[in-house]
Amino acid sequence: xxxxxxxxxxxxxxxxxxxxxxxxxxxxxxxxxxxxxxxxxxxxxxxxxxxxxxxxxxxxxxxxxxxxxxxxxxxxxxxxxxxxxxxxxxxxxxxxxxxxxxxxxxxxxxxxxxxxxxxxxxxxxxxxxxxxxxxxxxxxxxxxxxxxxxxxxxxxxxxxxx
Amino acid sequence: xxxxxxxxxxxxxxxxxxxxxxxxxxxxxxxxxxxxxxxxxxxxxxxxxxxxxxxxxxxxxxxxxxxxxxxxxxxxxxxxxxxxx
Numbered sequence: 592x593x594x595x596x597x598x599x600x601x602x603x604x605x606x607x608x609x610x611x612x613x614x615x616x617x618x619x620x621x622x623x624x625x626x627x628x629x630x631x632x633x634x635x636x637x638x639x640x641x642x643x644x645x646x647x648x649x650x651x652x653x654x655x656x657x658x659x660x661x662x663x664x665x666x667x668x669x670x671x672x673x674x675x676x677x678x679x680x681x682x683x684x685x686x687x688x689x690x691x692x693x694x695x696x697x698x699x700x701x702x703x704x705x706x707x708x709x710x711x712x713x714x715x716x717x718x719x720x721x722x723x724x725x726x727x728x729x730x731x732x733x734x735x736x737x738x739x740x741x742x743x744x745x746x747x748x749x750x751x752x753x
Numbered sequence: 754x755x756x757x758x759x760x761x762x763x764x765x766x767x768x769x770x771x772x773x774x775x776x777x778x779x780x781x782x783x784x785x786x787x788x789x790x791x792x793x794x795x796x797x798x799x800x801x802x803x804x805x806x807x808x809x810x811x812x813x814x815x816x817x818x819x820x821x822x823x824x825x826x827x828x829x830x831x832x833x834x835x836x837x838x
Contacts, residue, residue, distance in 0.1 A: 730828075731831045
């Protein structure tokens, strides 16, 4: 498994197909614009020969107002700096082979690196319903209730210990 | 964690004020830790503090407990999960 920054010209890009059609279309046709506009950083996971694409994920800087979290005391900081895991997808060919979990390990590593450089208290995930089971299989990812629903978070304090 | 050190005089309502030598009483909801209490509480919060006459360390106890208290069990289980890959 090889992880690299998104390469718009990789020949396997157009054959990538995950179980969520929106994420497939996004990767095949739209992701370049977001990356070129610095809306997100995109990472692609290849097989060892870098011939096939196993999956991809995007990260962005994020912040969440502390009154959206149900923390017991709101503290001095009105917003909590965070990293947002925007999209996370594994090609259908590689489903059920633990690649998603291995990719999450890479997400955690990236997040910790980012947090050490510019600060980020949380990794935040706003998951699709069908992905909840996967994310919940990773013990450090916790549900957090906010206005309007649930998000998933992992704290940097926990992730630096992985 | 040096960024948690504020100049004395900061308004620290609802904060836990850690200072081995001085008292600060401009808060209605402030706890003061004695010297012997500091290590155990700080261990939990994983906050280091600096002693200086003109500085105090202010820790928003509950806030940091929610976001900074390490879930050792989840860390261990996640490590095991990743090591099994």
